[in-house]
Amino acid sequence: MSADDFQPAVSVVVPVRNGEATIGRLLDSLLEVDYDRGKVEVIVVDGNSTDRTREIVAKYPVKLLTEEGRGLNAARNTGIRNGGGEIIAFTDSDCLVPSNWIRKIAENFRNPQVGCVGGNVKGYGDDLLSRYADNSLMHVMRSFKERVVLGMIKLFFNYPAGCNMAFRRSFIEEVGYFNEALMYGADDIELVERVGKAGGKIALDPEVLIFHKHRSTLRELLKQTFNWGRGGMLLLKKQRNLLFSTWHLVNLLGFLAGLSIIGALIFLAFTTGFMVFSLALLGIVLTPPLASALFYASKAPKNRILESAFIYPFIDLLRVFAFCIGEAYQLFKPEIS
Numbered sequence: 021m022s023a024d025d026f027q028p029a030v031s032v033v034v035p036v037r038n039g040e041a042t043i044g045r046l047l048d049s050l051l052e053v054d055y056d057r058g059k060v061e062v063i064v065v066d067g068n069s070t071d072r073t074r075e076i077v078a079k080y081p082v083k084l085l086t087e088e089g090r091g092l093n094a095a096r097n098t099g100i101r102n103g104g105g106e107i108i109a110f111t112d113s114d115c116l117v118p119s120n121w122i123r124k125i126a127e128n129f130r131n132p133q134v135g136c137v138g139g140n141v142k143g144y145g146d147d148l149l150s151r152y153a154d155n156s157l158m159h160v161m162r163s164f165k166e167r168v169v170l171g172m173i174k175l176f177f178n179y180p181a182g183c184n185m186a187f188r189r190s191f192i193e194e195v196g197y198f199n200e201a202l203m204y205g206a207d208d209i210e211l212v213e214r215v216g217k218a219g220g221k222i223a224l225d226p227e228v229l230i231f232h233k234h235r236s237t238l239r240e241l242l243k244q245t246f247n248w249g250r251g252g253m254l255l256l257k258k259q260r261n262l263l264f265s266t267w268h269l270v271n272l273l274g275f276l277a278g279l280s281i282i283g284a285l286i287f288l289a290f291t292t293g294f295m296v297f298s299l300a301l302l303g304i305v306l307t308p309p310l311a312s313a314l315f316y317a318s319k320a321p322k323n324r325i326l327e328s329a330f331i332y333p334f335i336d337l338l339r340v341f342a343f344c345i346g347e348a349y350q351l352f353k354p355e356i357s
Contacts, residue, residue: 026130029059030122030186031103032111035087035095037067039113040076042233046115047080055122063103064113065095073113092182093198093207100189100197109186110208114233116144121230125186128223131169135191135220136212138180139228140164149241152332153234155319157312158339160241161232167225171216179264180222182208184230191220201258204350205251209264238335242342249346256351268347275344278304309333 032050036043043064050062062082066074077084085102087095100108109125111117128137141161143150153160162181185208195214202210216222235241252268259265282304289297312333320328 026126027056027059027123028106028126028129029104030055030061030107030109030126031099031105032060032062032109032122033096033099033103034062034064034111034113035067035092035099036064036069036073036077036113038069038071038073040069040072042114043073044076046111046113046117047077047082049116049118050082051080052119053117053122054119055126059105060122061103061105063099065099067091067095091200091203091207093200093202096208097197097200100192106189107186108189108192110182110184111230112183112232115141115183116231118229118231121228124225124228128225128228129186129188131221131223133219133221134169134223135188135215135218136180136185137187137223137225137228138162138164138185138212139224139230140226141181141184141230141232143234144231145234145236147236148327148331149236149238150234151324151327152335153241155316155328156332156336157315158336160234160244164224164226167223167227170222170224179209179212180224183232184228185212187211187215188220191215191218194218199258202255203251204254204346205248206255206264206268207251210255210259210262213262213264238338241335242338245339245342246346246349249343249348250350253347253350272344272347272351275340276348309337312336 034046047062047064053060062080063085064077064082065085065087066077067087074084083102085098088098096110107126107129109122124139125137128134140163143154154163161183162179192211195211195218198207198211212222235244252264253272255262256265256268282301285297285301285304288294289301313329316328316332317325
């Protein structure tokens with residue numbers, strides 16, 4: 021069977037809430053994919069939008085549903101239940117897909133052991149924060165340089181982004197749907213890990229590419245990062261046996277330990293007057309941003325060296341704090357029954 025002959029039925033699920041500014045562009049791109057139209061269904065799951073989202077979607081030949089629950093994972097599950105595709109692909113309302121997106125996803129499922137496929141996410145803007153998101157040491161969205169097919173042991177730190185991933189329906193039915201108790205961030209990772217534990221391979225393919233409208237202000241970016249920290253710690257509370265849950269706990273403990281060391285050095289420097297404590301403090305505080313600045317400067321285009329070397333490390337630092345504060349907030353936030 022040639023690659024062109026392998027075209028399993030695909031359900032594309034798009035969760036959305038108040039996406040009037042971008043949903044039309046996404047649906048336009050989905051209707052232009054180079055895949056047998058009879059084998060593609062687009063399912064938009066609306067989370068009770070208060071803008072013109074539903075009105076816009078109603079103009080397109082797609083299935084429009086209302087979220088059966090609360091939150092992103094509830095919307096995803098609604099789409100799965102109402103779709104008939106052998107492959108369930110997910111993207112977001114603020115994305116654009118190239119014409120080969122579904123075809124590239126399907127090619128990865130030719131291997132019957134593959135249970136999940138993920139790809140790269142790039143910004144479709146050229147503003148400062150969009151450039152930062154694509155070039156940061158801490159990628160805002162997942163990025164892979166070469167195609168790999170991973171088992172559970174190698175899956176850690178190689179999770180696909182929720183706005184560009186697909187599952188084989190048989191694996192979803194085997195391991196269960198998305199966990200609707202998870203919100204904020206890490207909501208999609210938990211299902212990927214369950215598929216991996218059930219023996220499904222995870223194919224990560226940079227040619228499975230979408231374009232995403234990254235956050236346009238620093239405030240929005242930091243809020244997103246804070247919520248991802250919250251989501252990771254909520255994952256720890258709900259599913260302690262996951263690799264990613266353990267990583268979040270270790271990350272938060274490392275952050276708190278670092279703050280404790282810095283606080284101790286400040287105290288010792290002021291109370292003892294010994295220069296060694298001041299030098300150690302300067303070394304701990306300055307080494308990471310300086311190393312980051314040198315790295316960014318070495319990789320940046322000539323016309324953006326100053327931007328990369330001075331602004332990117334500063335944003336990195338703010339994001340680290342926002343992420344870890346989000347983890348701490350969710351860890352100590354009382355559960356509401």
